[in-house]
Amino acid sequence: MEGYTREEILRLIQEENVQFIRMQFTDLFGQLKNVAITASQIERALDGEIMLDGSSIQGSVRVEESDQYLKPDLNTFAILPWRPQYGKVARMICNVHNPDGSPFAGDPRNVLKQALQTVEDMGLALNVGPELEFFLFLTDEEGNPSTRTADRAGYFDLGPLDHGESTRREVALALEKMGIGVEASHHEVAAGQHEIDLKYADALTAADNIMTLKLAVKTLAQKNGLHATFMPKPLRDAAGNGMHINLSLFREGRNMFYDERDPQRLSLLARQFIAGLLEHARGFCALANPLVNSYKRMVAGYEAPCCLTWSSGNRSALIRIPVSRGQGTRVELRSPDPTCNPYLTLAACLAAGLDGIRRELAPPPEIAGNLYHMSPEELASRGIRNLPSSLEDALRAMEADPVVIKALGPYAARYIEGKRQEWEEYRTQISQWELDRCLITW
Numbered sequence: 051m052e053g054y055t056r057e058e059i060l061r062l063i064q065e066e067n068v069q070f071i072r073m074q075f076t077d078l079f080g081q082l083k084n085v086a087i088t089a090s091q092i093e094r095a096l097d098g099e100i101m102l103d104g105s106s107i108q109g110s111v112r113v114e115e116s117d118q119y120l121k122p123d124l125n126t127f128a129i130l131p132w133r134p135q136y137g138k139v140a141r142m143i144c145n146v147h148n149p150d151g152s153p154f155a156g157d158p159r160n161v162l163k164q165a166l167q168t169v170e171d172m173g174l175a176l177n178v179g180p181e182l183e184f185f186l187f188l189t190d191e192e193g194n195p196s197t198r199t200a201d202r203a204g205y206f207d208l209g210p211l212d213h214g215e216s217t218r219r220e221v222a223l224a225l226e227k228m229g230i231g232v233e234a235s236h237h238e239v240a241a242g243q244h245e246i247d248l249k250y251a252d253a254l255t256a257a258d259n260i261m262t263l264k265l266a267v268k269t270l271a272q273k274n275g276l277h278a279t280f281m282p283k284p285l286r287d288a289a290g291n292g293m294h295i296n297l298s299l300f301r302e303g304r305n306m307f308y309d310e311r312d313p314q315r316l317s318l319l320a321r322q323f324i325a326g327l328l329e330h331a332r333g334f335c336a337l338a339n340p341l342v343n344s345y346k347r348m349v350a351g352y353e354a355p356c357c358l359t360w361s362s363g364n365r366s367a368l369i370r371i372p373v374s375r376g377q378g379t380r381v382e383l384r385s386p387d388p389t390c391n392p393y394l395t396l397a398a399c400l401a402a403g404l405d406g407i408r409r410e411l412a413p414p415p416e417i418a419g420n421l422y423h424m425s426p427e428e429l430a431s432r433g434i435r436n437l438p439s440s441l442e443d444a445l446r447a448m449e450a451d452p453v454v455i456k457a458l459g460p461y462a463a464r465y466i467e468g469k470r471q472e473w474e475e476y477r478t479q480i481s482q483w484e485l486d487r488c489l490i491t492w
Contacts, residue, residue: 054124056096056474062140063089066129068295069137073100073120074159074261078147078465080340080391082261084141085120095122095142102146104154118154120144125164126258128228132220132269141365144259159257165397165457166253169299169404171236176400179233179250179296179380180260182388183269185284186214186276195277197284199242217278218244220270221263230259239353240288244264250380251295257392260293263386280388280417282339282347284457290347292354293388296372299323299379299398308379315361315375324381325413326367328397328404331368331385333351333451335437336444336469337458338386342476345440347387350421355384358435366421368437383438394458394465401457 062068072084073095085102087095094100098121122142133139146157153160169176188198201214222232231249231253238245245269248259264280271278283290299306300318307320339345347356353365360369370382386395405411414433421429430438438444445466448454455462 051402054127056124056276058439059096059127060092060129061130063092066138066140067136068129068140070137070139071095072130072139072141073122073144073192074141075102075120075146076261076391076393078156078158078391078461079235079395079468080158080389080394082265095120095372096124098122098147098209102220104146116389117149118401119147119149120423123148123258123489128262129316131224131227132266132273143261155459157301158391158397158459160438161252161457161459161461162254162257162397164459169400172404173301173328175300176253176396177250177298177300178253178256178396179248180256180392181245181247181279181292181296182260182263182267183238183243183245183291184280184374184388185240185291186217186278187284188242189275190244191278195279200387201237201242203237203241207230212246214242214276217271217274218274220274221246221266224266224270225263230262240285243291250298250382253361253396255397259389260392269339275442281351282341282387289352290354291388292347292384293386293390295386295396296380297323297383297403299403305377305379307381314371315379316371319407320381321413322377322409322411323361323403324406325411326403326409327369327383328360328383328413329406330398330402330451331358331451332435332438332447333454334395334402334443334448335385336441336448336466337395337398337454338390338443339391339444340391340469340490342441342473345438345444346385348385348437348439354438355418355421356436358437360413361416361418364416364420367417385490389438397457398454400478405453429435441469445469 069089070086071092073085074082074084076082081353086101096225098119099388100120102118104118122144125139125364128142129138129140145159146154148154188196188479190196218235222235225232233247233249235246246263267278303324305315309315350356355368359367361367362371368385370384372382449466
């Protein structure tokens with residue numbers, strides 16, 4: 051739904067018997083948070099008077115700067131379909147502001163809004179179509195998650211092989227009720243793995259929709275006795291969870307990535323945008339792939355890209371150009387995974403693409419062959435570089451990329467610091483693999 055006014059929200063809360071409203075926001079590392087209020091406080095909420103202790107949020111402000119305010123985006127008002135029908139619960143997605151009314155620089159939604167202002171000043175609009183993958187696992191007797199599934203389905207299979215079909219359907223219908231368009235949903239390659247593709251929207255709405263989809267999937271899976279995870283690589287010998295992002299630039303309703311005169315019907319603008327993404331893909335990798343576990347997904351042979359390449363059809367490439375042309379012409383970035391903060395990731399991707407346009411960069415020749423079958427020597431002979439192989443490498447690349455750092459603003463250093471602590475914690479752990487391999491032998 052779009053275009054809600056203050057009066058319409060007040061009327062809906064009364065007519066629908068809404069008792070609670072969740073004032074949602076996202077922290078620096080992509081975790082959805084909320085402050086819940088009763089309906090009696092809705093006028094204060096709409097006036098942006100709901101206060102937040104920012105010092106309690108990971109990656110946010112210091113204790114002496116803790117007071118912040120939640121200012122809701124009225125267009126995001128929606129009743130949560132999975133909550134009780136009596137005493138309903140609604141949500142509004144909020145921007146975080148400082149006490150003086152200025153946008154908080156560490157609010158990821160504000161970071162993306164600032165990035166989008168740059169493209170709007172150029173007379174352009176960024177449209178985004180995300181595709182999210184996730185696993186549905188069984189829980190144990192105590193309700194704790196496992197990595198077991200009763201599902202034996204594969205790509206595009208359906209029930210009775212697909213045991214998660216009903217949960218996936220519930221999620222799609224719930225999102226539609228909230229005004230979020232679902233283009234497709236289906237079983238993925240691995241047993242217990244699923245995908246939901248959202249209809250393209252402007253970048254800010256798309257990021258909001260990604261956060262809502264993840265909440266809906268986890269909530270409805272739990273309701274059905276399952277555990278949903280967007281963890282990039284929960285199983286060693288199965289494909290991991292990706293979040294392909296389809297990007298396109300429009301001007302006055304016209305897709306600027308399309309050029310009917312070009313042999314591939316790709317515009318010069320599209321090629322420059324692709325070149326910018328390739329130029330900065332290593333720099334924004336720590337955003338698009340933010341966990342230690344993310345880099346266990348990005349290995350050859352499991353449908354995740356490892357190399358800085360593009361292609362019209364090659365699914366092993368980092369960037370793929372789907373066959374649709376005209377208004378459907380788009381660039382599919384295949385590296386991100388669904389644990390990323392979508393606001394920061396889209397801000398960095400946009401900055402990378404615009405840098406390619408400003409500098410009039412040209413992409414390298416596209417690669418048609420299967421990159422998973424190419425040896426390191428062959429890749430090197432073609433001048434093909436790899437994406438970072440660990441979170442540590444990705445953080446180094448991010449620090450060295452001024453375009454990505456500038457896109458994130460003053461809280462880029464806080465993000466890097468938090469992720470470096472995560473890497474250090476992982477690096478100093480003793481794994482079961484090490485004990486099994488070394489304890490007796492050595």
